[in-house]
Amino acid sequence: MATPEDWPARIAAVYRADRGRILASLVRLLGSFELAEEALHDAFAAAVEQWPARGLPDSPWRWLVSAGRFRTIDRLRRRARLDAARVELVHRLETDALGGDDAMAEPASLEDDSLRLIFTCCHPVLPPDAQAALTLREVCGLTTEEIAAAFLTGAPTVAQRIVRAKARIREAGLPYEVPEAAALPERLESVLRVVYLVFNEGYSAEPEGAAGRRDLAIEAIRLGRLLCDLLPDPEALGLLALMLLQHARRAARTTPAGDLVPLSEQDRGLWDQDQLREGLGLLARAYAGREIGPYWLQAAIAGEHARAKTAAATDWQRIVELYDLLLAADPSPVVELNRAAAIALRDGPAAGLPLLDGLLARGDLADYQLAFAARADLLRQLGRTAEAGRDYRQALALARRPADRRFLERRLGALD
Amino acid sequence: MKYACLVYVEFPKLLALSPAEGQKLTDDSMENDAELTRRGHNIMAQALQEPSTAVTIRVRNGKMSSTDGPFAETKEELAGFCLIEAADLNEAMQLAAGMPMARIGSIEVRPFFQLVHS
Numbered sequence: 001m002a003t004p005e006d007w008p009a010r011i012a013a014v015y016r017a018d019r020g021r022i023l024a025s026l027v028r029l030l031g032s033f034e035l036a037e038e039a040l041h042d043a044f045a046a047a048v049e050q051w052p053a054r055g056l057p058d059s060p061w062r063w064l065v066s067a068g069r070f071r072t073i074d075r076l077r078r079r080a081r082l083d084a085a086r087v088e089l090v091h092r093l094e095t096d097a098l099g100g101d102d103a104m105a106e107p108a109s110l111e112d113d114s115l116r117l118i119f120t121c122c123h124p125v126l127p128p129d130a131q132a133a134l135t136l137r138e139v140c141g142l143t144t145e146e147i148a149a150a151f152l153t154g155a156p157t158v159a160q161r162i163v164r165a166k167a168r169i170r171e172a173g174l175p176y177e178v179p180e181a182a183a184l185p186e187r188l189e190s191v192l193r194v195v196y197l198v199f200n201e202g203y204s205a206e207p208e209g210a211a212g213r214r215d216l217a218i219e220a221i222r223l224g225r226l227l228c229d230l231l232p233d234p235e236a237l238g239l240l241a242l243m244l245l246q247h248a249r250r251a252a253r254t255t256p257a258g259d260l261v262p263l264s265e266q267d268r269g270l271w272d273q274d275q276l277r278e279g280l281g282l283l284a285r286a287y288a289g290r291e292i293g294p295y296w297l298q299a300a301i302a303g304e305h306a307r308a309k310t311a312a313a314t315d316w317q318r319i320v321e322l323y324d325l326l327l328a329a330d331p332s333p334v335v336e337l338n339r340a341a342a343i344a345l346r347d348g349p350a351a352g353l354p355l356l357d358g359l360l361a362r363g364d365l366a367d368y369q370l371a372f373a374a375r376a377d378l379l380r381q382l383g384r385t386a387e388a389g390r391d392y393r394q395a396l397a398l399a400r401r402p403a404d405r406r407f408l409e410r411r412l413g414a415l416d
Numbered sequence: 417m418k419y420a421c422l423v424y425v426e427f428p429k430l431l432a433l434s435p436a437e438g439q440k441l442t443d444d445s446m447e448n449d450a451e452l453t454r455r456g457h458n459i460m461a462q463a464l465q466e467p468s469t470a471v472t473i474r475v476r477n478g479k480m481s482s483t484d485g486p487f488a489e490t491k492e493e494l495a496g497f498c499l500i501e502a503a504d505l506n507e508a509m510q511l512a513a514g515m516p517m518a519r520i521g522s523i524e525v526r527p528f529f530q531l532v533h534s
Contacts, residue, residue, distance in 0.1 A: 034510055038455075041503070045456055075451070143504030145417070145527075155527075159505040 007052045015044060018061040019141045020226075024113035025065045026072075027120075028176055030093065033138070033166050035072055042075070043068030069097060114139075115178050115230045118223075122191040125172055130165040131194045132201075133158050136216075140223060146214045151201060178231075188231070192239050192295065195223050199243050204401070217247055228282075234289035238296030241282035245302035248275035260407045264311040276306045294330035297322055316346035333364035341374050349378040369398035373408060385415050418459065418528040419500050419508040424492035425521030427466050444516035452500065457511055459499035467493045492522060 022043065026036035043064040057063035076090045121135040129151075136142045136150075144162065148155040179187040202216030224240035252270035254260055261267075283303050286296050301322045308314040323339035336359055344352025356375045365371035376391035392412040399405045433441065445463075452458035472483050496517065502508035505527065512523045 037507065037510070041507075042455060078451075137504075137506065143417070144506045145504055155505050159509060162506050163509065 007048070010056070011044065011047050011051065014047070014060045014064070016141075018064070020117070020139055021114045022061050022064050022068065023138060024117035026068050027117060028113050029065070029069050029096070030072055031176075033169070035076075036068075038075075039068030039072040040064075042071040046071060069093075073097060112178055112230075114226060116176050118191055118227065119178055119187055120169060120174060120176055122187075122194045123169070123174055124187070124190050125174065126165050126168055127161075128194070128197065130161045130168075131190070132197050133161050134165045135194050135223070136198065136219065137162060139226075140219045142214055142219070150214055150216050188233060188235070191227065192235060195220050195227065196239060196243075196295070198223065199246075203246060217243070217250075221247060234286040234291060235293045235295050237282045237286035237289070238293060238299045241279045241286065242295055242299035242302055244275045244279035244282070245299060245306050248272040248279065248306065254403065258403055259410075260403050263305060266311075268310070271306070279303065280306060294326060297326040297329060301326070314345070316342055320346055333359060333362070334368070337365060337368075337371050337374060344378055349381040353378045353382070367398060369395040369404065369408075372398065373411075376411070380411075380415065389415050417502060417504060417508075419502055419505075420524075420526050420528065421498040421500060421508070421512045421515065422494060422524040422526065423496040423498070423515070423517045423521055424524065425495040425517065426492050427495070429520065430495065431466075441516055441520065448515055449498070452498070452511065457500045457502060459501055461496070461498040463496040464494060495521060 019040070023036055023040050026039045026043075027033055030036050030039060046067040047060075047064060051057070073090060073093050076086055076093065079086055118135065118139055121138050122131045126134065133147050133151075136147050137144065142150070144159045145155045148158040151158070178184075198216050199220035202218065202220060221240070221243050224236070224243055227236045228240050248271050249263075249266065251272070252261060252266035252268065279299065280303055283296070283299055286292065286299075292300075301319055304315055304319050304322070319342045320339065323335065323342055327335050327339060337356070340352050340355035340359065343355060353375070356371070356378065359365060360371055360375065372391045372395035376388045376395060379385075379388035379391060389412060392408055392415070396405060396408045396412070399408055430438075445461075449458060449461040452461070467485055470485055472485065474481050474483075498515065500508060500511055502511055505525070508525050508527075512518060512525050515523060517523065
């Protein structure tokens with residue numbers, strides 16, 4: 001039996017572990033985000049009141065879903081006296097709850113609730129920034145203030161984005177469901193895009209500015225895992241593999257002072273072997289599926305780096321082939337840029353340069369500092385120092401993050 | 417996190433309510449306060465007398481001066497405040513939206529500022 005002072009910690013642990021799926025089930029049972037959030041709050045208040053005396057229920061999260069549901073019905077009944085419009089709602093919720101619906105009995109349906117919540121938060125009718133904010137708040141349990149800090153935005157902006165997104169969901173009458181097979185690929189793409197956006201936001205976060213910020217890369221990996229548990233689609237597996245393989249390099253990516261270390265110069269001993277192994281395992285598992293997509297291909301490229309014992313041992317031939325496939329699957333100037341850089345590493349800088357020249361001449365990457373930095377690197381290797389300097393300066397003019405600027409300044413300084 | 421919900425209202429509009437309407441607003445507000453207390457959100461809720469009862473204090477160059485009424489001439493004036501505990505800004509906004517005074521006036525939701533002593 002727990003001592004009295006253990007209970008707050010135990011309840012907090014249940015909150016951390018199960019908040020998401022409890023909320024997800026409450027949204028379904030109560031039919032509204034607002035009511036579900038109030039119910040979640042009330043459910044944990046009930047746990048604080050009752051668990052120390054009665055002990056931990058057999059299934060804490062089922063107990064919490066049920067407590068939240070019935071407390072909400074009670075509360076609405078009290079409020080209905082003030083507000084006739086609620087009478088109908090109370091009646092419907094009571095009928096559902098007392099009519100012995102099997103909503104609570106079926107474990108599969110409860111598991112699906114988490115998936116329903118993700119699909120609703122990432123619904124394509126919502127603007128992408130609202131999808132990310134809503135997912136982080138409702139599924140990951142971040143506060144509005146934490147989301148704002150992570151995206152370097154004001155809390156009122158994020159708060160209103162969330163309010164508007166919920167209103168949009170309500171007004172559009174979006175069904176709270178996992179999409180049917182026919183609509184699934186497109187809807188899943190939207191979910192994966194949000195997860196990847198969140199990851200990139202965390203991945204590119206300033207190392208020195210990290211104090212007090214929730215690590216979005218870790219939140220995205222957690223989301224990716226949840227998604228793979230619930231819906232092991234090859235691209236979901238590919239995305240999780242990609243995130244793990246990139247995240248594994250985190251400790252090697254910056255010096256203790258916060259300066260960037262390029263892949264070729266990283267201390268591979270600092271790479272997280274567990275994450276690399278898991279990422280490579282997921283790649284293999286996804287490959288056994290019917291088809292591979294852009295996330296799998298990006299993960300496979302990261303996997304080639306993971307496999308190379310040294311930078312010199314990298315299989316650039318294989319990486320170029322993967323970029324060829326990626327370019328066919330999901331063409332973009334950034335993929336072309338990375339492919340050109342890989343060709344330069346396979347065949348030498350003189351082979352990559354014309355590709356980069358052509359790409360920059362098209363103007364698609366005129367604002368992309370990495371394009372100029374990549375060309376500057378090739379020019380430097382070819383001994384064309386003056387041109388390299390011009391491109392590094394162009395990249396510097398476009399770079400916003402202090403760590404990027406310091407990196408480019410060092411490169412520029414090393415030219416003389 | 418802690419937030420102040422500052423309730424602003426046009427006093428002429430408030431004073432123009434019939435006795436029955438005024439009493440209903442009071443009852444609803446008190447019931448809402450009680451609900452927020454039951455649910456662990458309420459730190460303090462307080463209505464204020466009308467602005468003409470206020471005195472504004474300033475100390476400049478070590479001298480206190482006082483003037484009648486609130487500092488600024490505005491159409492909507494402070495009529496009361498609630499101090500609440502909420503998980504985040506969105507929850508605080510939702511709680512504010514549930515306050516009956518939001519239907520007649522407006523409610524400014526502001527996070528507490530944590531002062532740090534040197």
